[in-house]
Amino acid sequence: EADIYQTPRYLVIGTGKKITLECSQTMGHDKMYWYQQDPGMELHLIHYSYGVNSTEKGDLSSESTVSRIRTEHFPLTLESARPSHTSQYLCASSIQDNSPLHFGNGTRLTVT
Amino acid sequence: DQQVKQNSPSLSVQEGRISILNCDYTNSMFDYFLWYKKYPAEGPTFLISISSIKDKNEDGRFTVFLNKSAKHLSLHIVPSQPGDSAVYFCAAGVGSNYKLTFGKGTLLTVNP
Numbered sequence: 097e098a099d100i101y102q103t104p105r106y107l108v109i110g111t112g113k114k115i116t117l118e119c120s121q122t123m124g125h126d127k128m129y130w131y132q133q134d135p136g137m138e139l140h141l142i143h144y145s146y147g148v149n150s151t152e153k154g155d156l157s158s159e160s161t162v163s164r165i166r167t168e169h170f171p172l173t174l175e176s177a178r179p180s181h182t183s184q185y186l187c188a189s190s191i192q193d194n195s196p197l198h199f200g201n202g203t204r205l206t207v208t
Numbered sequence: 209d210q211q212v213k214q215n216s217p218s219l220s221v222q223e224g225r226i227s228i229l230n231c232d233y234t235n236s237m238f239d240y241f242l243w244y245k246k247y248p249a250e251g252p253t254f255l256i257s258i259s260s261i262k263d264k265n266e267d268g269r270f271t272v273f274l275n276k277s278a279k280h281l282s283l284h285i286v287p288s289q290p291g292d293s294a295v296y297f298c299a300a301g302v303g304s305n306y307k308l309t310f311g312k313g314t315l316l317t318v319n320p
Contacts, residue, residue, distance in 0.1 A: 100251075136217070136312060138210075138212070138309075138310040138311060139310040140310075141306075141308065144306060155307060188251075193306060194303065196254035196257065197244075197252075197254065197308070198254070199252045199253070200251050202250075
């Protein structure tokens with residue numbers, strides 16, 4: 097079973113606040129991903145990391161930023177949250193390209 | 209432009225019968241296809257995959273069929289069980305996980 101953890105599970109925050117969504121995996125996977133999903137919609141890749149100190153933006157433009165200082169940790173930060181950021185954020189990892197993604201349980205963010 | 213389409217938002221099946229979930233794609237470059245299952249308040253879980261060099265892949269009760277000429281794939285679950293009730297996402301990629309394109313999902317309900 098995949099060991100990938102996201103905190104918090106739910107977050108309600110006011111406009112303008114800075115937030116960090118945490119994602120950690122204990123599998124030693126090099127590849128890590130952040131997806132964004134609105135209810136009833138597709139998952140969209142917003143960030144990707146090949147490994148430590150390597151990050152790229154995904155297909156869906158996002159005002160969030162990520163960092164990868166350690167293999168196991170891939171946090172996502174929003175400097176100034178807005179209601180348009182309300183969504184579910186899913187973190188995933190994989191051992192290599194072309195191998196299945198292991199997802200965390202997600203963070204449901206609501207910005208009021 | 210939706211490159212991966214799951215045209216049935218929901219499907220209801222009786223326990224013990226076959227569930228067939230469908231997925232169409234438009235990008236002929238896709239060569240790697242996956243199905244994920246998602247329970248409420250959890251992240252997606254990898255179910256089964258198929259590469260474009262095959263037209264069928266089987267894993268227990270789950271079989272994925274790929275029709276490249278029709279750009280269509282389907283997931284068959286036989287026999288369906290109540291525990292299979294979940295949202296099923298179809299995803300497609302070109303050679304790697306980096307830019308997987310997901311469908312919107314189909315909610316499967318298996319009635320006892």
